Structures are given as C-alpha cells and as structure tokens.
Amino acid sequence: MFGSPISAFFDLKSRGILGMNRRNIAYISRYNKRHAFPLVDNKLLTKTLAIEFQVAVPELIAVIDSQHDVQLLEKKLQGRKKFCIKPAKGSGGKGILVICASEQGEYLRSNGQAISLMDIQRHISNILAGLFSLGGAVDVAVIEDLIEVDPDMGRFSHEGVPDIRLIVFRGVPVMAMMRLACTASQGKANLHQGAVGVGIDIASGRAVHAVQHDTPIQHHPDTGLALKDLVIPSWHCLLELGCACADMTGLGFLGVDLVMDKTIGPALLELNARPGLSIQIANDAGLLPRLRKVEELNRAELMVVSQRVAFAEQHFAAAPAAVFSD
Amino acid sequence: MKPSRTPLFAIVGLLLLVGSSMTWYRHQAFDVPWMPGEKRQVWSIEAKLEFIARGEPVKVSFAIPDTQNGFERIADHTASPGYGLAFIDTPGERRAEWSIRSARGKQTLYYRVDMQVETGLNIPQAPPELVENRKLMGSGPMDTSALQLLENALERSADHFTLARELIKAFNSQQQSADFLAQKQTRSRWLVQLLNQAEVPAREVLMLNLEDGRRRQPLVTYLQVFDGEEFQLFNPQTGKQGRGKNQMMWEYHSGALLDIIGGAKSNVWFSIIDQEVPASQVLELERQEDSLLDFSIHSLPVEEQTMFKGILLIPVGVLVVVFMRVLVGLRTSGTFMPVLIAMSFIQTSLWIGLIGFVLIVGIGLLIRGYLSYLNLLLVARISAVIMTVIGIIAVFSVLAYQLGLSEALKITFFPMIILSWTIERMSILWEEEGAKEVFIQSGGSLIVALVAYMVMTNDLIRHLTFNFIGLQAIFMALAILLGSYTGYRLLELRRFRFFTGSR
Numbered sequence: 001m002f003g004s005p006i007s008a009f010f011d012l013k014s015r016g017i018l019g020m021n022r023r024n025i026a027y028i029s030r031y032n033k034r035h036a037f038p039l040v041d042n043k044l045l046t047k048t049l050a051i052e053f054q055v056a057v058p059e060l061i062a063v064i065d066s067q068h069d070v071q072l073l074e075k076k077l078q079g080r081k082k083f084c085i086k087p088a089k090g091s092g093g094k095g096i097l098v099i100c101a102s103e104q105g106e107y108l109r110s111n112g113q114a115i116s117l118m119d120i121q122r123h124i125s126n127i128l129a130g131l132f133s134l135g136g137a138v139d140v141a142v143i144e145d146l147i148e149v150d151p152d153m154g155r156f157s158h159e160g161v162p163d164i165r166l167i168v169f170r171g172v173p174v175m176a177m178m179r180l181a182c183t184a185s186q187g188k189a190n191l192h193q194g195a196v197g198v199g200i201d202i203a204s205g206r207a208v209h210a211v212q213h214d215t216p217i218q219h220h221p222d223t224g225l226a227l228k229d230l231v232i233p234s235w236h237c238l239l240e241l242g243c244a245c246a247d248m249t250g251l252g253f254l255g256v257d258l259v260m261d262k263t264i265g266p267a268l269l270e271l272n273a274r275p276g277l278s279i280q281i282a283n284d285a286g287l288l289p290r291l292r293k294v295e296e297l298n299r300a301e302l303m304v305v306s307q308r309v310a311f312a313e314q315h316f317a318a319a320p321a322a323v324f325s326d
Numbered sequence: 327m328k329p330s331r332t333p334l335f336a337i338v339g340l341l342l343l344v345g346s347s348m349t350w351y352r353h354q355a356f357d358v359p360w361m362p363g364e365k366r367q368v369w370s371i372e373a374k375l376e377f378i379a380r381g382e383p384v385k386v387s388f389a390i391p392d393t394q395n396g397f398e399r400i401a402d403h404t405a406s407p408g409y410g411l412a413f414i415d416t417p418g419e420r421r422a423e424w425s426i427r428s429a430r431g432k433q434t435l436y437y438r439v440d441m442q443v444e445t446g447l448n449i450p451q452a453p454p455e456l457v458e459n460r461k462l463m464g465s466g467p468m469d470t471s472a473l474q475l476l477e478n479a480l481e482r483s484a485d486h487f488t489l490a491r492e493l494i495k496a497f498n499s500q501q502q503s504a505d506f507l508a509q510k511q512t513r514s515r516w517l518v519q520l521l522n523q524a525e526v527p528a529r530e531v532l533m534l535n536l537e538d539g540r541r542r543q544p545l546v547t548y549l550q551v552f553d554g555e556e557f558q559l560f561n562p563q564t565g566k567q568g569r570g571k572n573q574m575m576w577e578y579h580s581g582a583l584l585d586i587i588g589g590a591k592s593n594v595w596f597s598i599i600d601q602e603v604p605a606s607q608v609l610e611l612e613r614q615e616d617s618l619l620d621f622s623i624h625s626l627p628v629e630e631q632t633m634f635k636g637i638l639l640i641p642v643g644v645l646v647v648v649f650m651r652v653l654v655g656l657r658t659s660g661t662f663m664p665v666l667i668a669m670s671f672i673q674t675s676l677w678i679g680l681i682g683f684v685l686i687v688g689i690g691l692l693i694r695g696y697l698s699y700l701n702l703l704l705v706a707r708i709s710a711v712i713m714t715v716i717g718i719i720a721v722f723s724v725l726a727y728q729l730g731l732s733e734a735l736k737i738t739f740f741p742m743i744i745l746s747w748t749i750e751r752m753s754i755l756w757e758e759e760g761a762k763e764v765f766i767q768s769g770g771s772l773i774v775a776l777v778a779y780m781v782m783t784n785d786l787i788r789h790l791t792f793n794f795i796g797l798q799a800i801f802m803a804l805a806i807l808l809g810s811y812t813g814y815r816l817l818e819l820r821r822f823r824f825f826t827g828s829r
C-alpha cells in the first residue's frame with residue numbers, strides 16, 4: 001500500500017491530487033486577491049455581504065463588540081433559548097459555542113454539558129480579547145440563531161450540524177463533500193478531528209465515497225446507516241447558492257460551507273479562502289483534473305450561474321462505476 | 327493567465343552566480359580552504375580600552391603580549407583615530423603607547439593581536455629581580471603568621487617550584503591565617519613577597535583564558551615562579567601548576583596593565599575569536615589587512631565578528647525550517663520558533679536544552695491550565711505566563727546550582743517571551759483539538775529544532791558560513807526555489823496513501 005516515496009509521488013501525480021504547496025502557490029495566491037480575504041475571514045462581514053446579495057444565512061441575533069456589552073448579554077439574547085456564539089475572525093471552527101436549550105439560568109451545550117451565564121460571558125470575553133482569532137487580533141462575538149437541520153440530513157449525523165463543503169473555482173463548483181459529526185469528533189464537523197467525510201457527486205447530490213481519519217468506510221460509525229444511501233435534497237439549489245457566494249466575494253478559489261435548515265432551507269454557514277484538501281480523500285478523486293478543466297475556460301467569470309452549474313454537472317459527474325466501488 | 331516563472335528563475339540564477347563567484351573568489355584569492363581541517367589555529371584577541379579624557383594631553387601606556395611559550399605573535403594592529411602611536415619594544419617588555427595633545431569625553435582605543443598556537447614553542451624569560459627592601463622583619467602579627475606559613479612550606483619542599491606549591495597549599499589549609507593576611511594585600515601579592523623572602527624570583531602575571539566567541543573576557547592573576555631561566559605558572563587559588571591549554575600570558579613584566587595620564591575611569595575589555603587560518607595565509611596576514619577587496623566579516627573588529635559568527639548561522643537554521651515545512655510537511659508551533667529553540671540549544675548544550683525545554687513547557691502548561699479558571703483577559707494572562715516561565719527558570723537555576731549542576735544554569739538562555747507564547751498557543755490547542763495535536767506540533771517543533779541544531783553545530787557548516795559570506799546569496803536562492811515548489815510534501819504521501827500503489 002505504501003511503497004517507495006518516489007512511486008507514491010508519481011501515483012499522486014497521475015491521480016491528479018492537489019498538494020498543499022501547489023494549492024498555496026498555483027490556486028490561493030493566484031486566484032484569491034488579498035483584499036478579498038477579510039470578507040471571508042470575518043464572519044460578520046460575510047454575513048452582512050450575504051444579506052446584501054440575498055444569500056440565505058442563519059438569522060443574526062446580536063453582535064457584542066465591547067467588554068462592557070458582555071454584561072448586557074442576557075438582554076441582548078431577548079429570551080432566546082437556542083443560539084450559537086461565534087468569534088467573527090475565528091478559524092477552523094475555533095471558539096464556537098452552541099447552546100441548544102436553556103432553563104432557569106442553566107444553558108445546555110450541544111454536547112450535553114450545562115453551563116452558567118457567567119461561563120458564556122467568559123467565553124465572550126475570550127473572543128473579544130482575540131483568543132480565537134488569527135494572531136490574537138481583537139475580535140467581536142457574533143450571536144446567531146441556531147440552525148435546525150433538515151431531518152432528512154440530520155439522521156446521518158450523530159450530533160452536531162452536518163454541513164456541505166463545496167469547492168468553487170472561478171465561480172464553478174468543482175467538488176463537494178458532506179461532513180458528519182460523530183462521537184470521535186466530539187460533535188465537530190472537522191475531518192482532522194475525526195468527523196466522517198462523505199464525497200458527493202456534483203451531478204446528482206448522491207454519496208460516492210466516505211472516509212473517517214483518511215480511511216474509507218461504508219457505514220456511519222455511530223448511527224450505523226449505510227452512507228451510500230445518502231442523497232442531498234434540493235442539490236441543484238445548493239450548487240447555485242455556492243456559485244452566488246463565490247460571486248459576492250470575488251474569490252477565485254473558495255470553500256463554501258452550506259447547511260440545510262429546516263425552516264430557511266439551504267443556507268450559507270461560512271466561507272473559507274484556504275479550503276482544505278481532505279475533500280479529495282472523501283471523494284476518492286483528485287482536484288487537479290477538474291481545476292484544469294475550469295482553467296481552460298476563457299471567460300468563466302462572465303458565465304451566468306445556471307451555465308456554470310450546468311458545466312459542473314456535465315463535466316464533473318462521478319462515473320457510475322466509481323460509486324462506493326471498494 | 328499563468329504568470330511567467332522567468333523573473334523568479336532570473337533572480338535565483340543571479341543570486342547563485344553572485345554567491346558562487348564570491349565564494350570562489352574568496353577561496354582563490356585568500357586561500358581559504360573548503361574544509362575546516364587544514365589550518366593553523368590563530369587566536370585573534372582584541373582589547374578595547376575605554377576611559378574618560380579630561381581635556382588635557384593624554385598619554386596611554388598599555389601592556390601587550392609578545393611571543394611566549396605556546397604562542398607566536400604574528401601580527402598586531404591598533405585603531406585609535408587622532409592618536410599618535412608607538413610600540414615600545416624594550417628587551418623583555420612590550421607596551422603600546424598612545425598620545426594626543428587634547429581629548430575630552432569618552433575615548434575608545436582598540437588593540438588587536440593575532441597569536442598563532444605553536445605547541446612546543448619555548449621562550450625563556452629573564453627572572454625578575456628580588457625586591458630586597460620588602461623583606462619581612464617578623465615584627466607584628468601579620469608578618470609572624472606569614473613567616474609561619476613560609477616556614478611550614480619550606481620544610482615540605484625541595485626546590486623553587488615545590489616551595490611555591492606548598493606555600494599555596496599552606497594558604498589553603500590554614501584558612502584562618504589566609505583570611506587574616508588577605509586584609510593587607512591579595513594572596514598573590516603575599517605569595518610573591520614570601521617567595522622573594524626565600525630568595526625565589528617570582529611575580530604576578532595576568533593571564534587570558536582563550537575561548538572562542540568571548541566578549542568581555544576578564545584577565546586572571548597567576549603566579550610565575552622562576553628557577554634560573556625556567557619558569558612555572560601557578561594558580562594562586564588552587565595551586566594548580568602549569569599553563570592551561572588555552573591560556574595566554576598578557577602582562578608578565580611586573581608592570582601595570584594600563585597607565586593613563588590625563589584620563590580617568592578606565593576599563594579594558596577583551597574579545598576573543600578562534601580564526602582557524604590556513605597555514606599559507608598566516609605568513610601574509612599582516613599584508614592582507616589593508617586589502618579593500620577582502621570583503622568579509624574578518625575585516626570587522628573582533629567583537630562584531632564574534633556576534634556575526636552566530637548571526638550567519640541563522641539563515642541555515644531558517645533554511646532547515648523551510649525545508650521541513652515545504653518538502654516534509656511537518657507542523658510546528660510558531661513558524662520560526664524552532665530556530666530560536668535551536669539557537670538556545672547551542673548556548674545551553676543539547677541535553678540541558680532538551681530537558682529544560684520539556685520541563686519549562688510542561689510545567690508552564692500545567693500552570694496555564696489553572697490560569698484559565700481565573701477568567702483573565704488575554705494580554706494579562708500571557709503576562710502571567712511570562713512571569714511564570716521566568717519563575718520556573720529561576721527555580722531550576724537555583725535547584726541546579728544547589729545540586730552542583732552548574733551546566734543547568736545555562737537554561738537562562740531560553741527565549742522566554744517566545745516560550746510563553748508557545749505555552750499559551752499549545753494550551754489553547756490542547757483545549758480545542760486535544761492532547762494529540764499538541765504532541766504533534768510540539769514534537770514537530772522539537773524535531774525541526776533538533777535538525778537545525780545539528781546543522782548549525784556542524785563544524786563544516788560553521789566553517790563555511792563564517793568564511794564564505796557569498797554562501798548567504800546561495801541560501802537565499804535556495805529559499806526562493808523552495809518557495810516556488812509545487813510538488814507534494816513527504817507527509818502528504820502518507821496522508822493521501824489511499825491514492826497510491828495498488829488498491
């Protein structure tokens with residue numbers, strides 16, 4: 001399985017796997033203009049921009065931007081029982097606090113832990129001080145409505161919110177995966193923390209392959225459901241939403257995280273200007289051939305959304321034989 | 327759409343060309359060898375004289391060394407703008423004399439001498455004359471107890487050298503008398519006086535311990551005892567006989583080290599560097615000194631050279647980091663933190679450094695874990711961590727000293743602020759990603775630091791970076807080349823293992 005490094009090197013090359021160095025040099029620094037980074041690195045800016053471009057996002061409850069306002073937290077919550085607190089400049093899911101129920105001053109986290117209002121205030125103080133932001137820069141805390149996952153998709157995830165990651169290159173969706181939280185990942189949907197990654201066929205929204213800890217799996221480790229049965233509803237809408245996100249930021253190589261909400265439907269969770277490479281393992285396919293195909297397009301930026309989605313569905317559909325072949 | 331790679335390769339080519347031609351020129355024109363082996367050891371010692379001039383004519387007379395046992399003087403130079411200079415070369419004594427009609431304020435004079443190590447070189451010296459008028463008469467308690475010590479030593483000795491040894495032993499064993507005598511004059515003064523009393527010619531000499539890269543090295547007083555033209559050196563405190571391997575006499579004519587007329591508050595600092603010059607170059611050393619084309623660190627004063635010896639190694643360490651991150655794909659906490667750690671390993675020696683690093687970071691993490699319960703703001707918390715790290719270092723230093731591990735005192739060379747940030751970051755990492763990620767990143771940092779340490783302490787690399795400044799351009803070219811590498815990282819071959827080989 002793991003032969004000489006040199007043959008492995010050429011195996012990866014022939015499979016068209018995108019490596020970290022090439023991603024940084026040939027895609028991120030070439031297609032993502034520096035001035036557009038704050039739009040995605042700051043969740044508050046992303047949210048404002050999304051509302052302006054009429055992209056669906058979870059409702060914004062409040063923004064806390066000074067230590068003084070931390071004391072006013074209870075008032076700002078307006079009696080909401082479910083909400084989610086995020087650092088605006090956090091990365092990699094750091095500093096996100098999800099409260100899924102509250103009663104008599106007790107707040108219940110998504111992992112079942114009960115905490116007090118003071119604990120939440122301390123968390124917000126940490127956010128303001130820049131504990132979770134890159135380089136420790138001062139930050140603001142964004143409080144938004146809790147997402148209630150569409151039950152069709154929720155049944156595959158053990159706990160936490162399953163989200164859909166799209167890689168959108170020059171406005172064209174090129175690869176997709178779904179991330180399912182599980183016990184091993186402690187409710188987090190990050191692959192390197194042990195979440196399950198399910199590769200999704202761009203054309204149909206059906207699962208094609210699944211991995212956990214970079215190793216192929218067939219069933220969800222907690223729920224035991226066969227992952228090959230997973231189909232994402234209103235897939236076409238999700239693709240169009242992803243294209244719209246790319247258009248509003250102007251970023252050429254973008255990771256778009258989407259969710260299916262019970263009430264508002266497909267919604268934007270967050271954007272990433274430096275999307276990770278594990279999506280290739282989840283799809284059992286390399287990104288490079290698809291990226292090259294899009295690079296061959298002369299005027300990808302001028303194509304309308306429906307044209308781009310059609311292009312993706314035509315060229316990046318999974319071969320039927322590839323679906324859960326192993 | 328694809329930007330052209332041509333300018334990049336042009337810059338790399340230019341840097342390689344400049345670097346290699348500078349390196350080659352230095353090899354050819356100055357005969358600097360590629361390998362560190364084939365060379366003569368030459369110590370460059372720089373004395374920096376500082377004093378405050380009072381606005382009057384100033385005359386400075388400074389004792390300087392000459393060829394002596396084990397060392398041959400091959401060149402000396404001074405730097406002293408505006409001063410007249412003369413080397414007074416009376417038989418048996420060399421002094422440098424600076425003079426100026428009027429000077430005011432802080433004055434700095436430099437004297438530098440190149441001494442070549444010449445084991446087996448034996449230069450006889452004329453013994454000093456006995457000072458008759460300082461004979462002890464045996465009146466008064468001090469004289470009595472001094473003469474008592476001398477009498478004891480005389481009984482147990484056979485000749486001049488054994489007398490000196492026994493006398494020092496007597497001073498060490500009869501601590502009470504020694505303490506009493508020390509109230510009048512230093513022990514070495516007493517030793518000289520008592521030896522003279524016994525008709526043995528002896529004098530105090532000032533020795534310099536030669537250590538590479540030292541700045542502000544002090545002189546130490548030794549005892550020189552003669553038997554005819556033969557002499558032996560004694561450490562007046564321990565009684566140890568003979569010259570240490572890297573010890574050189576600086577002042578050995580019973581004169582003053584420094585005499586200043588017209589100035590006050592004088593200070594002398596010694597900086598030392600180990601030059602390792604090829605044999606053929608030793609002969610030409612003096613002539614080359616004025617060459618404008620000798621574009622090397624070696625034209626700087628010794629004090630700056632010792633600094634550059636370390637600085638020029640940093641690019642090598644940085645290159646190791648680039649290599650490990652771009653080609654191997656190791657994750658480290660803090661991009662260039664491993665280089666700083668490696669540099670402190672060089673100061674502390676490897677094992678002390680490793681143990682110190684693990685201890686400081688480990689205990690720091692425990693204490694930081696408690697601090698997170700106190701609900702502090704970020705800046706205040708990091709300040710607390712910095713103070714904790716300093717506290718840990720202080721406690722370890724004291725403990726190590728009490729246990730007799732003086733080596734461990736070097737733990738103070740660690741970059742404390744950087745360590746504190748490392749602890750803070752690792753602690754957050756621990757809370758968010760779990761202990762595994764902390765071990766991956768700190769392990770990665772340590773591996774990179776170890777590799778950087780091994781490269782930076784390699785004799786060949788030290789020799790090359792210090793002697794061939796052109797290599798810096800080549801390092802830069804390598805860094806730029808690595809910066810444009812788009813292939814896979816070594817660890818990605820493992821990460822994407824399911825795409826490789828037969829499945």
